Amino acid sequence: MKYSLQDLERFANEMRIDIIKMLHEAGSGHPGGSLSCIDAVTSIMYNYVGRTAQNAADPDRHRFVMSKGHGVPALYAVLARMGIVAQDELMTLRKINSRLQGHPVVTALPEVEFSTGSLGQGLSVAQGMAMAAKLDGKPLKIYCMIGDGELQEGQIWESLMSAPKFMLDNLIVLLDYNKGQIDGPTREVMDIEPVDEKLRAFNWDVQVIDGHDFKQLDEALTKAQNTGGKPHFIVAHTVKGKGVSFMEGVIDWHGKAPNDEQTVDALKELEARVNAAAEVAQ
Amino acid sequence: MSKKATRVSFGEQLAALGETNPEIVVFDADLAKSTQSLMFGSKYPERFFEMGIQEQNMIGAAAGMATMGKKPFICSFSIFVTGRFETIRMSIAYADVPVTIVGTHCGIGIGEDGYSQMALEDISIMRSLANMTVIQPADDAETKAAVRFLAEYKHPAFLRLTRQGVEQVHGEDYTFEFGKAxxxxxxxxxxxxxxxxxxxxxxxxxxxxxxxxxxxxxxxxxxxxxxxxxxxxxxxxxxxxxxxxxxxxxxxxxxxxxxxxxxxxxxxxxxxxxxxxxxxxxxxxxxxxxxxxxxxxxxxxxxxxxxxxxxxx
Structure with missing residues (x-):
């Protein structure tokens, strides 16, 4: 079943509330890159991976690998909303004995599909999953989320060179291009531009979209289902900290949790947006 | 039996196992003729993946395949693959996937190529990783037995092999016991x-x-x-x-x-x-x-x- 774009937007905005609460409770973490990718993660997980509690362990399931492991609060929020992780378990994020490690750990929580957090490695793993699906002739799709700073890793370029060789048209990579990394704006730290031209030169099927526009996300993901022999790369332009006005585009929110006061402000803004959307729907 | 390199024993055994174990997949990083993984590759080309000179990507792709039920062997000169320590640490050891890392051309026994190709530190670094098993066979019979064992092994492992021929210390009837002296x-x-x-x-x-x-x-x-x-x-x-x-x-x-x-x-x-x-x-x-x-x-x-x-x- 496909959810409506309005539903997806509502889910994502509700989960932004979860992300802020989780990070506030944890006292650390990465709000900027979690809020920038939640719209895409929501679109992929609900309407393309189609994850449910029932199919989470099915060997023939579509898979989503969060290569930018620091964005995992977005994935945990989705898994909780789907009932795969208990809602109150979200508040154990980053705490001792929690399955919700600061970066995803597959041996603790198999539903994250793989352990990531050391940047540049998840794409190779997703590539291997796509190769296995091809080898077995299974019509599975492998989705992988990478960050713009992550694109600076050498291993990413190994995989970007390799996936077209193996004609992995079942591999769909989404770049959460939020323009910021810990040490500053991506273009200043180590520019990745012209990223779409680089990917086309590497023989990928490339699309460039607004990563907060659910219609564009849906259209791009639909186009990426084609089996023309090329792996798919979606450059999703996003805003770091999207949804919380005082975090938006501010590098400093890459890797720190909001304090009590900031959490109140962030939740007020996010809840107002969710409530306003609910009124419009009625 | 005369001298024989353990990499050759490995190549022969892996190619033989390909027939009975359809889940075995083999990766190499442009050294398939040297590591002898090509013996498997020429028999089972659909299950053999030439990854080019990309050891890190090979490590990750094998890990991804392992999560899909495959039994990957990834092959290179030992120092080239174990030198990608942090990738092995993250994508193989920590994830506890059943990938066997096959490092050939270990030790000073590699010879003329010199130190840049020589693994003199690989046991040390692999041994430090939790979840990682380290096996180094002494001859033909032991290598073949170890490869048979590893093909069924469900966790990360490092197999250290020689370029040069080695003399035989075991008979054909040798029984390999994992973890036993x-x-x-x-x-x-x-x-x-x-x-x-x-x-x-x-x-x-x-x-x-x-x-x-x-x-x-x-x-x-x-x-x-x-x-x-x-x-x-x-x-x-x-x-x-x-x-x-x-x-x-x-x-x-x-x-x-x-x-x-x-x-x-x-x-x-x-x-x-x-x-x-x-x-x-x-x-x-x-x-x-x-x-x-x-x-x-x-x-x-x-x-x-x-x-x-x-x-x-």
Whole structure:
């Protein structure tokens, strides 16, 4: 079943509330890159991976690998909303004995599909999953989320060179291009531009979209289902900290949790947006 | 049987297993002719993946395949693959996927290519990883048995193999027991723990010393992790003097592993024989074994000197 774009937007905005609460409770973490990718993660997980509690362990399931492991609060929020992780378990994020490690750990929580957090490695793993699906002739799709700073890793370029060789048209990579990394704006730290031209030169099927526009996300993901022999790369332009006005585009929110006061402000803004959307729907 | 490189034994066995185990997939990073993975690749091209000179991507892709139920073997010169330590740490060891890392051309025995291609530190770094098993076979029969074992093994493993031919220490009827020490010669004046290409040389050197009245036990350690601690402690207590021999740095290899166990459970005078905190160099394998005293003559001299002047107890 496909959810409506309005539903997806509502889910994502509700989960932004979860992300802020989780990070506030944890006292650390990465709000900027979690809020920038939640719209895409929501679109992929609900309407393309189609994850449910029932199919989470099915060997023939579509898979989503969060290569930018620091964005995992977005994935945990989705898994909780789907009932795969208990809602109150979200508040154990980053705490001792929690399955919700600061970066995803597959041996603790198999539903994250793989352990990531050391940047540049998840794409190779997703590539291997796509190769296995091809080898077995299974019509599975492998989705992988990478960050713009992550694109600076050498291993990413190994995989970007390799996936077209193996004609992995079942591999769909989404770049959460939020323009910021810990040490500053991506273009200043180590520019990745012209990223779409680089990917086309590497023989990928490339699309460039607004990563907060659910219609564009849906259209791009639909186009990426084609089996023309090329792996798919979606450059999703996003805003770091999207949804919380005082975090938006501010590098400093890459890797720190909001304090009590900031959490109140962030939740007020996010809840107002969710409530306003609910009124419009009625 | 004459001398045979353990990489050749590996290639033959893996290609044979391809027939009975359809889940085996093999990756190489532009060294398939050297690692002998091509024996599998030419028989089962659909299950063989030429990854180009991309060791990190090979590690990750194999890990991804392992999550889909495949049994990957990834092959390269040992230092080129184990040198990607953090990728192995994250994508294989921590994820606990059943990938076997096959490192060939280990030790100074690689010869003429010189130090840049030589793995003298690979046991040390692989041994430090939780979840990682480390196996180094001594000859043809042991390599084949280890490969058969690893094809069914459900966790990360590192298999260390030689470029150069090695003499046979086991018969065809050899039974490989994972995690168990393999006693080759009895003795009570001391015990030699040896691993890999130097096991045969250690055995011959011990036989020479036997004729001079020095009665040394020789134990082959094919599984360096998990180590057969019980056997090592018992042999140390029974003989009172321990030598370790390896074509690897004495820092972090078999010698260190044995010393760690004994210093906690049965402190025993000991001597670690191997590469003494230095780099290798170019030369023929035999020439290098002579220069670095890992051939029969060199080991005989090193062992004799150690036995005559054991460390202060």
């Amino acid at each position: 393999d006693e080759l010669k009895t003795g009570s004046d001391g015990v030699i723990f040896a691993t890999g290409a130097v096991v045969y040389n250690a055995l011959k050197a011990a036989e020479q010393l036997e004729s001079e009245g020095v009665n040394l036990r020789v134990v082959n350690i094919h599984t360096i992790k998990p180590l057969d601690e019980e056997h090592i402690i018992r042999a140390a207590k029974e003989t009172g003097f321990v030598l370790t021999i390896e074509d690897h740095s004495i820092i972090g290899g078999l010698g260190s592993a044995v010393a760690e166990v004994l210093s906690e459970h049965a402190p025993t005078p000991m001597k670690r024989i191997g590469i003494y905190d230095t780099f290798g160099e170019s030369g023929t394998p035999n020439g290098l074994y002579e220069k670095y005293k890992l051939d029969v003559k060199g080991l005989y001299e090193q062992i004799k000197a150690s036995v005559q002047q054991p460390a202060v107890a």
